[in-house]
Amino acid sequence: MDELRRAMLDAGAPRDEWQADLTGLMAAGKQRVRKRRMIATGIAAAVVTVIGTTAALAGVPGLNKSDPDPVKDRHSGVYVEERISPAEVDRRCNIVLALKGMKTQNWVAGVGRDGRAVPASESSRTVETRVGSLIDLAPEGAQVSVSTDGGAGGSPSDRSAECIIPQINMLDADAWRGGTGLPDLDDNARIAEVCSRVARYDLEGWEVLVSSESRTTRVAILMSDNGYSSVCELWHGGGRVSIDPQPWSDSSGQPVLPDADSGPEDPDRYRGLVPICAMDGVGMADCSLVAVIAGLPDGFRVETMLPDGTYVGAKTVRGAVAYRFSARENHISNWQFPVRVLDSRGAEVWSGRPENQTQPGGGVASSEVFMPGPATHHGGGKRGRTR
Amino acid sequence: MGRRDDGRYAEFVAAYQHRLRGTAYLMTGDWATAADVTQEALIRVYVAWPRLQKDGAGVSAYAHRALHSAVVDQYRKNSRREKNEDRVPVVATVADGAEERADRDLLAQALRALPERQRACVVLRYFEDLSIADAAAALKVSTGTVKSQTSHGLAALKQELARLGGPDLVGMGGEA
Known part of the structure; x- marks a missing residue:
């Protein structure tokens, strides 16, 4: 019988990369649940009053097969980690980069022992394969890092390209078709749509918790139904999206707090709550604080003190907060931008001078575009990344 | 909640x-x-x-x-x-040297020849590795039915594989 069992396992083993359409499953499931509720409502109405029977059943939209689902039901609000093969990472990213006009190279995500870019499937280092992750690729053969075996060495290549590993059904998404502008700050559906297209990852079922804007950019924090967050920054014709691989809440919806958390006053919650600034080259900096602070109730307020003593900030929604402010470039290097957290009545629950993100040359981390602000997570791990 | x-x-x-x-x-x-x-x-x-x-x-x-x-x-x-x-009658052929593939296709083909209930019992017991009780629960039948249907199914599968010229995967064992 072992032989039969082996043969059966072999015969029933998957031979392709088929995956159940989770979004479709849940949308269809929800539709059936709605239909059942509608039918139940109709039956209840019939029992209560005979007169109402006709009207109750005639008005049941779920009974009509052509009744369309609400738009949101076509998009999953649940984050499910999906990993693909290293070769598939290269393949998908090359498609995306080609669509961005970068098709003259064979872009690869792997690094060989000699520090040269190689296909991800041949990499001597672990390659990120999580769909939705932001990764760097380089032209095949380019020197990307110093050799690990003391051999060839060389300067790291600056010829790299970023790619958010796309979902297979989002490969040809175009964020800026028709030359449309940045979404309005109060248009959450449009923000989620553009972020999805930039990431080539469907975030349209996620909730936009907070957003902020400057003259040229929008930034938003989206959260899935199961507590995963995504920071999305958009600028004219471009954008960057990151999806945190760790959830902010557990399966029962409770926030995942740092070890030995003692409440909103616990400083561990705010470690790394740092504004990030981008110089505009003419003496000013565009700064932002974008963070999720696990366990912070809605309606709390996070504020940054500016050099003139005034505060700028925003309220929290499910622990998420996002705001922007301008600062003089010369303040960036000598002002620590103290942060305070106020409860819903305006009482201060925490204040501090977070360590600024300094680069080797000194000063606050800066780049052409800002990077999502770091925040406390799982005992203080920093979010976001700096170039 | x-x-x-x-x-x-x-x-x-x-x-x-x-x-x-x-x-x-x-x-x-x-x-x-x-x-x-x-x-x-x-x-x-x-x-x-x-x-x-x-x-x-x-x-x-x-x-x-x-x-x-x-x-x-x-x-x-x-x-x-x-x-x-x-x-x-569909005869599995060994195309382009894919003998292994032909074997598993043969098994799938042989299973199709079984009556529906027998096939379900055999698949649940030998692919899903369900216990008799679990298979009975899945099919909403008694454990006795699972035993008898699996036994008949194995016999039929053996016969069908032989008819198709496939390997004898079933052997002489019966369903306990």
Whole structure:
């Protein structure tokens, strides 16, 4: 019988990369649940009053097969980690980069022992394969890092390209078709749509918790139904999206707090709550604080003190907060931008001078575009990344 | 609270989808149909999810029941076509040296020749590795029925494999 069992396992083993359409499953499931509720409502109405029977059943939209689902039901609000093969990472990213006009190279995500870019499937280092992750690729053969075996060495290549590993059904998404502008700050559906297209990852079922804007950019924090967050920054014709691989809440919806958390006053919650600034080259900096602070109730307020003593900030929604402010470039290097957290009545629950993100040359981390602000997570791990 | 735990459901789908589709394939003999049937079963699981979580009932057992039910529905839908297909002798050929592939295709083909209930018992017992009690629960039949149907199914499978010129995978063992 072992032989039969082996043969059966072999015969029933998957031979392709088929995956159940989770979004479709849940949308269809929800539709059936709605239909059942509608039918139940109709039956209840019939029992209560005979007169109402006709009207109750005639008005049941779920009974009509052509009744369309609400738009949101076509998009999953649940984050499910999906990993693909290293070769598939290269393949998908090359498609995306080609669509961005970068098709003259064979872009690869792997690094060989000699520090040269190689296909991800041949990499001597672990390659990120999580769909939705932001990764760097380089032209095949380019020197990307110093050799690990003391051999060839060389300067790291600056010829790299970023790619958010796309979902297979989002490969040809175009964020800026028709030359449309940045979404309005109060248009959450449009923000989620553009972020999805930039990431080539469907975030349209996620909730936009907070957003902020400057003259040229929008930034938003989206959260899935199961507590995963995504920071999305958009600028004219471009954008960057990151999806945190760790959830902010557990399966029962409770926030995942740092070890030995003692409440909103616990400083561990705010470690790394740092504004990030981008110089505009003419003496000013565009700064932002974008963070999720696990366990912070809605309606709390996070504020940054500016050099003139005034505060700028925003309220929290499910622990998420996002705001922007301008600062003089010369303040960036000598002002620590103290942060305070106020409860819903305006009482201060925490204040501090977070360590600024300094680069080797000194000063606050800066780049052409800002990077999502770091925040406390799982005992203080920093979010976001700096170039 | 009162929210549907979509995260857990998504985890369940990720963990069980391939197993369920494999079962569906062995029951239907067609991968595309198997995918449809699996999706249908998973939708039924989604609808029942809050109850399954609340009762602490076996989700996988329910999924098997839903899958079998979806397969039966599929049979009914396609009964006319299937009857015609059953009368067409299909001989597996060893094309382009893929002997292994031919063997597993032969097994799938031989399974198709079994009556529906026997096939379900054999697949649940030997592919899903369910106990007699679990298979009985999945099929909503008695354990005695599972034993007898599996035994008859194995005998028929052995005969069918021999007829198709396939390997003797069943041996002489019977269903305990």
